[in-house]
Amino acid sequence: MPLITWRGADGTEIGAQVVPGTNLMKAAVAAGVPGIHGDCGGALACATCHVVAPGDWADRLGRPGVMEDEMLDMVEGERTPTSRLSCQIIAEDDLDGLVLAVPEAAR
Amino acid sequence: MSGGHASGRVVIVGAGQAAASCIAALREADATRPIVLIGEEMSLPYQRPPLSKSCLTEGAAADGLLIRPASWYDGVDLRLGCRVEEISRRDGRVVLGTGERLAYDQLLLCTGSRARRLAGEAGGDLDGVHSLRSLADAARLQGELLPGRRMLVVGGGYIGLEVAAAARSRGLSVLLVEAGPRVLGRVACAATAEHFRNLHSARGVEIRESTSLHRLTGTDRVRRAILSDGSEHEVDVVVVGIGGLANDGLAARAGLETANGIVVDAHCRTGDPDVLAAGDCASFPLDGRHVRLESVQNACDQGEIAAATLSGKPRAYAPVPWFWSDQYETKLQIVGIGEGHDSIVVRPGKRDGAKSIWYFRGDDLLAVDAINDPASYMVGRRLLTAGLRPDRRDVANVAFPLASILPPRG
Ligand SMILES: Cc1cc2nc3c(=O)[nH]c(=O)nc-3n(C[C@H](O)[C@H](O)[C@H](O)COP(=O)(O)OP(=O)(O)OC[C@H]3O[C@@H](n4cnc5c(N)ncnc54)[C@H](O)[C@@H]3O)c2cc1C
Ligand code: FES
Numbered sequence: 001m002p003l004i005t006w007r008g009a010d011g012t013e014i015g016a017q018v019v020p021g022t023n024l025m026k027a028a029v030a031a032g033v034p035g036i037h038g039d040c041g042g043a044l045a046c047a048t049c050h051v052v053a054p055g056d057w058a059d060r061l062g063r064p065g066v067m068e069d070e071m072l073d074m075v076e077g078e079r080t081p082t083s084r085l086s087c088q089i090i091a092e093d094d095l096d097g098l099v100l101a102v103p104e105a106a107r
Numbered sequence: 108m109s110g111g112h113a114s115g116r117v118v119i120v121g122a123g124q125a126a127a128s129c130i131a132a133l134r135e136a137d138a139t140r141p142i143v144l145i146g147e148e149m150s151l152p153y154q155r156p157p158l159s160k161s162c163l164t165e166g167a168a169a170d171g172l173l174i175r176p177a178s179w180y181d182g183v184d185l186r187l188g189c190r191v192e193e194i195s196r197r198d199g200r201v202v203l204g205t206g207e208r209l210a211y212d213q214l215l216l217c218t219g220s221r222a223r224r225l226a227g228e229a230g231g232d233l234d235g236v237h238s239l240r241s242l243a244d245a246a247r248l249q250g251e252l253l254p255g256r257r258m259l260v261v262g263g264g265y266i267g268l269e270v271a272a273a274a275r276s277r278g279l280s281v282l283l284v285e286a287g288p289r290v291l292g293r294v295a296c297a298a299t300a301e302h303f304r305n306l307h308s309a310r311g312v313e314i315r316e317s318t319s320l321h322r323l324t325g326t327d328r329v330r331r332a333i334l335s336d337g338s339e340h341e342v343d344v345v346v347v348g349i350g351g352l353a354n355d356g357l358a359a360r361a362g363l364e365t366a367n368g369i370v371v372d373a374h375c376r377t378g379d380p381d382v383l384a385a386g387d388c389a390s391f392p393l394d395g396r397h398v399r400l401e402s403v404q405n406a407c408d409q410g411e412i413a414a415a416t417l418s419g420k421p422r423a424y425a426p427v428p429w430f431w432s433d434q435y436e437t438k439l440q441i442v443g444i445g446e447g448h449d450s451i452v453v454r455p456g457k458r459d460g461a462k463s464i465w466y467f468r469g470d471d472l473l474a475v476d477a478i479n480d481p482a483s484y485m486v487g488r489r490l491l492t493a494g495l496r497p498d499r500r501d502v503a504n505v506a507f508p509l510a511s512i513l514p515p516r517g
Contacts, residue, residue: 045431074485
């Protein structure tokens with residue numbers, strides 16, 4: 001199971017082993033990561049699951065889909081080149097060691 | 108009792124979306140706050156939106172719908188499968204179905220809403236007639252979605268339309284009747300309604316507007332439907348989606364004010380400082396009137412507002428409501444409340460099949476319905492949040508970047 005870590009705006013880190021196939025919003029909500037609400041349950045309606053991946057992970061994570069991409073353009077906290085809506089990222093073994101930054105809460 | 112016990116025992120009635128959101132925020136404010144969560148259903152709080160969407164088309168394990176896993180509730184005194192029958196405000200207690208009396212310092216009512224049912228005389232009690240509110244309802248209905256069956260959907264609101272879409276993709280034939288002059292009549296403008304009417308017609312749903320169900324007949328199980336236009340139809344399954352009613356009886360019996368929901372102020376407080384309400388069951392002030400919303404946004408945000416009040420740091424609730432609906436491959440995203448609009452502007456989308464409908468009253472933007480157009484949804488959401496009034500001509504002009512009128516971020 002890949003180990004995923006979320007780093008809050010204040011620097012605190014929460015890590016969790018995530019079952020492959022789970023989306024990373026669900027994993028964050030289960031681990032109680034502050035700032036990740038996932039209100040819409042992954043329906044691409046809330047954008048309360050915004051995370052920023054490290055630059056060198058962009059390839060492994062893949063590109064956001066068209067709908068996700070349009071949502072990201074207008075997220076509350078500034079979009080970065082490696083911003084993602086984490087409900088659209090599915091945990092796989094090769095994401096082991098990923099550290100995601102959680103921008104200032106967007107709700 | 109003064110309502111100022113920012114460390115006292117909170118009892119929450121109703122284990123749904125609002126309750127889960129409130130618990131998360133209460134714990135962020137004070138990790139040691141004693142919390143009791145009482146829910147009539149056997150399940151921990153779960154998401155209802157998939158019940159009329161993926162649960163019907165793909166089926167869904169109950170676990171996958173949980174808002175938080177069981178481990179997250181460690182430290183919360185959980186009473187599931189347990190109904191609160193009475194509130195005794197005089198001595199600060201709730202009375203459970205088992206007769207047990209539980210003391211509260213502060214009480215939060217998150218009892219949600221229930222489906223309006225078809226009367227027994229109209230055939231509402233026949234087998235094969237469904238409404239859709241809970242996981243148990245969805246499981247029952249899913250088992251009935253067999254290819255070739257004939258479904259009647261009563262009511263052209265979001266739930267009715269979503270069920271119709273799911274049934275079509277499972278190979279049923281679908282007739283949908285709507286008593287009002289058009290589908291989505293209470294929640295969307297004519298342009299949005301027309302889009303969804305056409306979508307469903309193209310997928311083979313027969314929609315009859317200005318037509319109501321007169322009666323269902325059958326011996327045990329429903330067999331025929333008689334409509335107000337006099338026509339009769341053989342049916343195998345009926346889904347009734349004619350709106351929701353607030354679960355406010357418990358509050359009313361306890362002498363709290365109710366009027367289409369439990370009446371609260373902008374801090375989720377009822378007339379009793381120790382009793383709050385949030386989510387589908389609550390009627391709250393918005394722009395000079397009282398409204399009741401049945402949406403995830405409202406349940407989540409009011410849950411947090413209630414937590415702030417309970418933690419002694421009240422914040423006023425001033426939402427920009429949002430909502431969504433998935434039908435076939437179409438995603439509708441809504442922000443704001445279009446009720447009371449006097450004009451609409453259609454903004455073509457950048458991609459094929461994308462467009463948005465903008466609701467105005469005078470020069471004020473009220474709401475945006477975005478169809479396969481998240482970019483417009485998000486920009487509309489930010490404009491409404493910032494209280495900005497885009498020019499109608501700019502909205503109609505797809506080449507005009509609406510984001511350019513937003514203030515710089517910071
Ligand atoms: C089929 C369906 C599809 C939906 N789709 C969408 C959508 O796409 N987008 C969207 O934004 N919203 C949608 N909604 C609405 C959304 O799910 C609700 O607004 C939300 O769940 C409300 O949360 P709540 O906490 O107020 O109530 P609920 O989540 O309904 O929880 C209330 C709970 O209280 C319990 N309860 C009631 N009385 C008592 C009592 N006396 N004692 C103990 N327990 C009690 C109930 O059993 C229930 O479990 C949908 C709803 C349904 C039913
Ligand atoms: S959880 Fe709502 S957009 Fe990701």
